[in-house]
Amino acid sequence: MKLAKLNDGPEIFHTLQGEGVSAGLPAIFVRASRCNLHCRWCDTDYTWNFEGTPWPHDLDGTPGYRKYVRDEVTLEISPEEIAEELKRYPTRRVVLTGGEPLLQQDDWVRLIDLLRADDPSWTFEVETNGTRLPSPEMEARIDQFNVSPKLSNSGMEESTRIVDEPLTHFAASTKSWFKFVVSKSHEINEIEALATRFQIPAERILLMPEGRTPAELDRHGEEVAALCLDRGWRFCDRLHVRLWGEKRGV
Template sequence: MKLARNGTGPELFESLQGEGVSVGTPSVFVRLSLCNLHCRWCDTAYTWNWEGTPYPHDADTAQHARKYRREEEIIELNTREVVQHILSYKARNIVLTGGEPLVQGRELAALATQLRETDPGYRFEVETNGTLTPPPALDSLVAQYNVSPKLANSGNTAPEREKSEALGFFASCDRAWFKFVAATPQDLEEIRTLQSRYHLPAERILLMPEGTTSAALYEKMRWLAPLCQQYGYRLGDRLHVHLFGQKRGV
């Protein structure tokens, strides 16, 4: 299994779930490497933005900007090794995240199966961009999907970011919640179009503020709150930004 590397080990850590309907839940985060999209504002670009790939990223304008060396950013562990890491933590809520974790759906099915055999109390959440369907062996063990479909502002083309088979699967799954990052009225228009095209239930849609500081988040939330009331959506937040800012692996 290809995990994101953080220093000498994998990015696998215990913290509180920072977003979505289980926000605040003590959780173990397993950050998989690799993604099938290339969002220009992605905050985990070290999982996909490799040297030699053509995708633009907002960070390209920063001084000394460079793409990542694939061999430096990936650590490969077998299922048993990942299980051993997870067993060393107390939390039983496991958040499978990335990158796009469903790129490695089969490996995750093996991981979830082994953990459940060890302790039936393990619960699994999958953070996904909603473009890939999970394999049945994984799906049968997942308690919650946090689906975050990407909009035009991500820089992915429409055929790249909107896969009807996968989005239709999540739309009809009552364990799926849809997190949309909304920053402009145009974003909201796109969300409304996707909601109507895939019959996404309003009560399973969360509008998330965009921002990397508490002040920026609160400013956006003041704009999003009346929209949530108008359309019956939930208002999301980013607990980890309030607690940790942009620090990685916490």
């Protein structure tokens, strides 16, 4: 399967979950390469913004920034090899992230089965953009879906980033939590429209300020907190950004 590459190995690392309802819990992150979306502000654009692709990014024009060479940032690795790597760590919570992890579901199913064959206590979260429906096999094995539908601030057409069938499925599942990245207060109208359209329970909605640095989080945080207070939604910070900034592999 295709994982993002970090320091000549797979991007697998032991850290604290930085976002969502599991924030603060020790976890092992496994970062898939490839994504079917292309958010302008994405901070893991090395999983999709390859040479030859037409997608714009907010960092375009920044000195030193360029599109990535696909083979330089991608590692082919088997579920068996990943399982052996994960067993080295002291926690049994795994976060499958990306990119978009639901593009490689059969391989994740194999990985989960390998790990739980030895120890059924393994717990798995999936961080998804909500545009891909989990297979029955994947659904049965995942403990928590962290669904992050993309708003117009991502720079994509709604028909690309909002797909009815998977979002309807996730909204009806007690395994799912919905996390929205907010940079401006007017974006709340989009979120409310999606919550109504897909009947997303209010207690499962989280708002997170947009930001790649603590200063950026602070700039948006107070306004986002006020929006949560007004609507009874949950505020979600980015703990890993607070602790380690833009550093990878933490």
